[in-house]
Amino acid sequence: LAPGEPVDLDNCAREPIHVPGSIQPRGVFLAVTEPDLVVRHASQNVLELLGHPVDDVLGHPLERVLGEDAAGAISHHVRTWGNLRARNPLLVTVGGAETDVVLHRILSGDSTLLVVELETASGPRPFSFPNTYQAVRGAVEKINRAQDLAELYEITAREVRTLTGFDRVMIYRFDEEYNGEVVAEAKRPDLNPFLGLHYPASDIPPQARALYEKNWVRLISDVGYTPSRIVPGLDESTGLPLDLTHSILRSVSPIHLEYLGNMGVAASMSLSLLRDGRLWGLIACHHYSGPHVPPFGVRAAAEFLGSSLSLRLVARVEEDELEARIRATRTLAALLAASRDQDRALASALVTGVSVLDLVPAQGAVVSSDGVVDSVGRVPADPTALLAWVAEQDAEVVVRDALAEQEPALAAAVPEVAGLLALRLPEGQSVVWLRHEAVRNVDWGGDPHNKAIATQEGDDVRLSPRKSFALWRETVRGRSEAWTEPQVRSAEELRARLLEVLLERSRLQVRAAE
Ligand code: BLA
Known part of the structure; x- marks a missing residue:
């Protein structure tokens, strides 16, 4: 897409979603050079969240933005560890607030930039590390005991919901053409079910699927957010916008935000499900009452449950195929025995x-x-x-x-x-x-909860789940x-x-x- 060209239904598969130039404002984005930790790029909301206008931050050492202790901890951390992403988050205190620091490196010409993202651990933390560990261990044990695929999906949906507190958690499985079906669901009892519904491949375009094969979690904590721009945002050596593939704060596609809005969704998270490195599905989570921000550690724990499901699934599918072959052999023998009866x-x-x-x-x-x-x-x-x-x-x-x-x-x-x-x-x-x-005919009638959907009914709005489901139904x-x-x-x-x-x-x- 040319800069400034609006994203619409026709061109959205070409939207370069990994380089939006802005972030979701629940946290702060900084990109610094190493080893001096001088800030080269910063999101404009450093003013609101850290009290520094962005111009007072650019070109200055991280210490000036985050204080000596936090900057010292980050400096020590990046000198100690090679694989930064495996060590996230780093817990520091910034301006008196407990803060998750999430680190990764991106290429910048021949060199790299260190991306420092901060999320304030807002409100009481429902999951301390030991609690999260206990919860995840229990969930993995249940996943391993599942008797069949349906139960495996079901348990995972339920456990992810318990862990993250979303109103609705769905296991969304792709077919060969990347059309999707909701194969399991755990939800607040008053919500209408999406279980069994199908959606066309275009609801999650190819570039989004490619990104989700690299980055396995994304959180849209407030669908109604105003993006915060990254300044200057263009890499000095290449002139290209910064690659936010692995950013936890990446601003998401406006067309997807519209879709979520039409669905009545206030916050959304999705986790990648992979088989041999390829996306086979997503765990899609919705929240309806308002913004929802499970802390980074909880998101990471949910991601771990997703990978447990993926591993178990590969084994399960192989077992199922073997069982099916054995059953077919037996059935064939029975049919032939019967057919010899003159x-x-x-x-x-x-x-x-x-x-x-x-x-x-x-x-x-x-x-x-x-x-x-x-x-x-x-x-x-x-x-x-x-x-x-x-x-x-x-x-x-x-x-x-x-x-x-x-x-x-x-x-x-x-x-x-x-x-x-x-x-x-x-x-x-x-x-x-x-x-x-x-x-199958699915009864969308009534729809007592998602009122936003009902108001779209008369319009020719494709970006609602009901219209999207109808489109899928047309194509099949x-x-x-x-x-x-x-x-x-x-x-x-x-x-x-x-x-x-x-x-x-x-x-x-x-x-x-x-
Ligand atoms: C992304 N679309 C997504 C995502 C999901 C869906 C789960 C991942 C982002 C997230 O976590 O919210 C689709 N969500 C669904 C579906 C259900 C659901 C099917 O809950 C069913 C219950 N979307 C469209 C159309 C376009 C489109 C027509 O419907 C474009 C023509 C685009 N979807 C689109 C884009 C993204 C996306 C661009 C990427 C968002 C991003 O990560 O920036």
Whole structure:
């Protein structure tokens, strides 16, 4: 974006959010040279928070801004430790107030600048270090005991809420295209649930996701804040604005603030969930009644819970995949045993008791074999058109998840079907799994709490969760849940074995006739 160009819905994926040139004013931002600790950049709110006009700070040693003790402690700290980010925060007293100092270095031409961010530990600190440690240890133990993915998400949401005190904590999981779904939620009981809702990928644009892979926590403690500018803010050697990727005070995208405002959110925090270094989801936290500032130590503890969830998840997904494979093998064996029973039509054998729906989940399945058509689950009243269509296909295994778009003629004949997985067998025989449209109707009616949403209803405002959900619903309309690779593989395996079974059955029939 050109400087001064407004951010809007069309260009917001190009907004360079890591270089906003300003911060959220709950703390102070300073960038100093080393080892002299002379201030080169400062946020304008040094006046309000520390009592020095920004011009009295620039070009002066840190000592003048923070006092001898605090500056001495920082100087000692940076000379002692290499990995500063792993050692945050440093607790110092500035102007009589307990203050968290959070340090990291950024590049400045061939050299580096030390970024010093200060957050006053406002109000009573609900979590001393030992308390936080106890809480986190207890939470990790619970996470490790979770029996399945759903419970794992659930426990993490609840524990993060207990730790941070947000009104709502959601586990937000991306699909392959970075559309998101709220898969777990812990909330104040009077709030309406977001659980199960989906949002389009554009709600969290690519550059934001890339930033969140590097910096795993961001807090917007007051959605209504006025940004405080960093002066001068442009790096002396490169002329470029300072990179705030790792700043804890980075001012956030105005378009996102508008979104949060429309959602009725007063404060927001999100934590990155990573798998092999890639973002697979977020823990998204909302506060509604007003600003909310969990101290840095609590945010770090919540981040740690997020990484525990991520680690556990990788193990859990692998366990689940293994279990699914074992289950599929057993189901396949049961189906084949049933299909060898010569006294029963093959079509009936595959849909009674252990059925093809146990092998591949779907809303219904139709089997046509040897002139017999049988089904299980929800299937069209008259599957003739469907079976005729499958018999005409060239491919042995046919996979469709957007029937209306991919096969309009067939879709017109079976309007309730959005996706199918079909095995074509010799002589017009087939096994066909059927899925409905994936979109569930979610009742947004009433919405007693988030009044801001209701006032946007008449407007063409895209930046509200309800409009955003509606957009997602538009983009996925007419699609079924995707057929996964393991599911298609299971179906292919069934087909290979059924070919043998059909051969055997016809041989026995011939012999019986002789
Ligand atoms: C960032 N968008 C975000 C973030 C979330 C969401 C969680 C991370 C920042 C944070 O912690 O608040 C989206 N939040 C959601 C969703 C839910 C939620 C889906 O609670 C559902 C319950 N956003 C838009 C559109 C654009 C956009 C249309 O909706 C742009 C075209 C932009 N979102 C946008 C940007 C950021 C963002 C630029 C980055 C904010 C920043 O870190 O500076």
